[in-house]
Amino acid sequence: MIFKPFRMSLAHMGLAALSGVALGPTSAWAADPAKVLIKDFMFTPMSVTVKTGATVSWVNMDDEPHTVVSDSGLFRSSGLDTNESFSYKFDKPGTYRFACSIHPQMAATIVVE
Numbered sequence: 461m462i463f464k465p466f467r468m469s470l471a472h473m474g475l476a477a478l479s480g481v482a483l484g485p486t487s488a489w490a491a492d493p494a495k496v497l498i499k500d501f502m503f504t505p506m507s508v509t510v511k512t513g514a515t516v517s518w519v520n521m522d523d524e525p526h527t528v529v530s531d532s533g534l535f536r537s538s539g540l541d542t543n544e545s546f547s548y549k550f551d552k553p554g555t556y557r558f559a560c561s562i563h564p565q566m567a568a569t570i571v572v573e
């Protein structure tokens with residue numbers, strides 16, 4: 461009995477949150493290309509999950525040049541200077557590992573669903 465009002469308010473908050481997600485960012489998110497930052501000799505985030513057909517952009521925030529090279533040879537950027545970017549559109553589901561060819565310890569993954 462004491463908890464009933466509390467539960468009801470929780471349910472209302474839950475509904476509000478759900479409708480906010482459903483109506484708000486969903487469509488914008490689908491159109492928004494995923495972005496991977498190259499910073500401090502790391503790809504951030506190190507794992508990105510996108511939908512099939514999504515474009516992923518890499519932006520070099522370091523003062524050092526970096527590259528984005530797929531392990532399988534699917535994509536390969538030229539050397540990216542500071543603030544330069546590279547994009548690739550993923551048309552097939554799968555797990556795509558990539559690294560910087562100049563600094564091979566810089567490795568990360570794109571998962572395409």
Ligand SMILES: [Cu+2]
Nearest residue numbers: 526560562563
């Ligand atoms: Cu590098």
